[in-house]
Amino acid sequence: MRALFVPLLLIYASGSGRAAGASGTKGTRFVCTAVPAGTDLSCPVDTSSRVQGTSPQEEELRNTVIQLRETILQQKETIVSQQGTIKELNSKLARCEADARSRGSARRKDYSKNTMGDLPRDPTETVQQLGKTMQSLKDRLENLEQQQLRANTSGGMFPNELRDLLKRRLTDLESQLLTRVAELEEEKSQLYSETATHRQRTENTLSSLLERITELEKSNNAFKSPEDFKVSLPLRTNYLYGRIKKSLPEMYAFTVCMWLKSSASPGIGTPFSYGVPGQANEIVLIEWGNSPMELLVNDKVTQLPLSVSDGRWHHICITWTTRDGFWEAYQDGERLGTGENLAPWHPIKPGGVIILGQEQDIVGGRFDATQAFVGELSHFNMWDRVLRPVDISAMANCSAYMPGNVVPWVDANVEVFGGATKAALEICEDRLFDS
Template sequence: MQHNTHGEMQATKKAISWTLFILSYLFVEGSCQDFGGGQTQFICTSVPKDMDICAATLQNSMPGEDLKTTVMQLRETVLQQKETIMNQKETIRELTSKLTRCEGQSAPEPGPGGRRKETGTKNTMGDVSRGPSDTLAQLSQTLQSLKQRLENLEQFSRNNNSVQANSLKDLLQSKIDDLEKQVLSRVNSIEDGKPGLRNETEQRGRVESTLTSLHQRITDLEKGQKENRPLDKFQLTFPLRTNYMYAKVKKSLPEMYAFTVCMWLKSNASPGVGTPFSYAVPGQANELVLIEWGNNPMEILINDKVAKLPFIINDGKWHHICVTWTTRDGVWEAFQDGVMRGSGENLAPYHPIKPQGVLILGQEQDTLGGGFDATQAFVGDLANFHIWDRKLSIGEIYNLATCSSKAQIGNVFSWLESSIDIYGGASKWTFEACRQLN
């Protein structure tokens, strides 16, 4: 379209040049021929030196008529070209406007901290952009991950005859029971919405067969006396980046004018490990959030205000991280593996953390208790998550990172298995916080 417009503009320029050339001979004051029609126009005609100008003009009336016709044609051509150019400009404006709208819709507008603003409701069992086949494939991938873990558990049990392995098997069976209900519910809803989809029906059969096989293998593994592990000796595992796999803390947080939050994290997810935890309150989904999304650094959000944290943890190893904050001047500090890595101020100053909210592990909330986005989900392992309503000292944080006997537990929230519910295929496994330090 740009090439054609350029050609038309060149033609217009030529037409205008010819018109100006001809008019330079037409409208010159001092000659005397009237073409009629109520308007007197003057032309300049070459005549002999001694000849009367008006007589010469009358003698050449026919060429003057031809010239007038030519001028009118050129004038009409100029008007047509001008109209064409105006139409082309309007078309360009329309296409530019449409292109701008398309570009704006293709990439959602980022919110504070580089996070995407949601424009609609989300499916709590899968990414809304996925079709039925994609959703079932993702669920099958989840089952495959559980199957691999079970195989590892079998090998461990055969090699060690461990009572602890039996405890892990019980947990796994419980989680598979929950997952089976969700998978079958999802498949049924797909088939109800689109009856007669043969591929989905066949895949449902394969999923059910896999679940049955897993149940049977777990039953075969159950031998010996079971032993309950201590309530705080566990980790949460989020093996896949989904928008339905998460853990929920059973109680809310109190109003806090200062806090320290610490945890152990292990992840090699890329890009970004996701959201280890998010706390939302009515009217503010980002009351307190720890997130590393996309290629952005890890961030702490308080009342939607953002501070970038100097953490580097996506190397597949366990790391102990802590963040402290006080409402006075919004002063914050960030610790990795017991060492302060950064600090700052003016992070939501004089804004207390509000009570009566929902604390979620593994997902970022866009609405109170929901609105999860798979691209912001945490992928990896999380353990020993504690919250205090005060700023811990450097020594106290070092004791936590080095597993000192002087280490304390959170007075606002402490890491207990009975305090957390898990959903969507997330799992609990036995974990000794400092085992990797030995």
């Protein structure tokens, strides 16, 4: 920007000293001559025309010169200030352009990284910040216009070229800011669209994975029929077990039958237990340590003449009735023992929990690893009556199958925990293979 200076020096020349009269004689004339800034503007005094003191014309000219000088100084300060403002605007524009280039190179980064220098990280905040910057520039332009108005009022001369340059520069900057705002809005829309697309793609992928997992689970548990499966409990721990989802009603008799395969020693452990609130040993079948297999009803105990620890599949059934506490024990379809006075006249309490493979010290928990069943178990069925010997024999030799009317052995009724597994099994074919 070129510097302007417009100081004027008024120099007067005295005539013949006569006032202009009727004869048309010319009086004093004034000549305006441009002089460089910084020149001594004090008026030389013509001592030949001055008799005493200072004339009113000289005094008026001196005051005019002083006022012009003050005006020039004020305008000079204004120009310096405006030059600083222009430099600041240029710096701001350069920073905006640098941020725009930086934003373009890091466009694929997420919002958690600052891609706009000192601008906010969110495009919405960036647009708001640019709006504030534009408003600040407009306020500065208004201040400059007010300074021009004050300078014109005081009789000074504001450089029109500087004002026009500032307006053009501000217009260009405003246009660039608006363009940048539009670009940011477009980027924001694209990011939202890309985010929605990515989220949809991720959800589709997860849905596909879940469907695949479900298919694999179904294929692994695709038993030929709901009862053709087994529960495996390979370790003597206190956390491997199965659980029957159905509970028992109040019963005055029962028959429980199952297939067992175990070679654990000493003792196969606890094939099943039924506990109710207030009595964890409502019904328990257990072979613990070197003791024979035992049946507990309401925590009353009797020994059973059963032996199933040879690593082969065996079918066992136990019947009990509250009348005289009479019981029967069957192995592979043959009745091996009977007895009475086992918890006589005691009804089996309802609302308890049936656990496969563990003995309960509290309802549904507090297992003891030394009492855990080790082996495989299948076709656990329970009835609320005493079955006939012919029915038990038919199930043992695979000539008939009778699901329990209280607890049937179906896949949906059995859940496993702690590493216990369910696997497909056709019990009669597997038993023939063992034999």
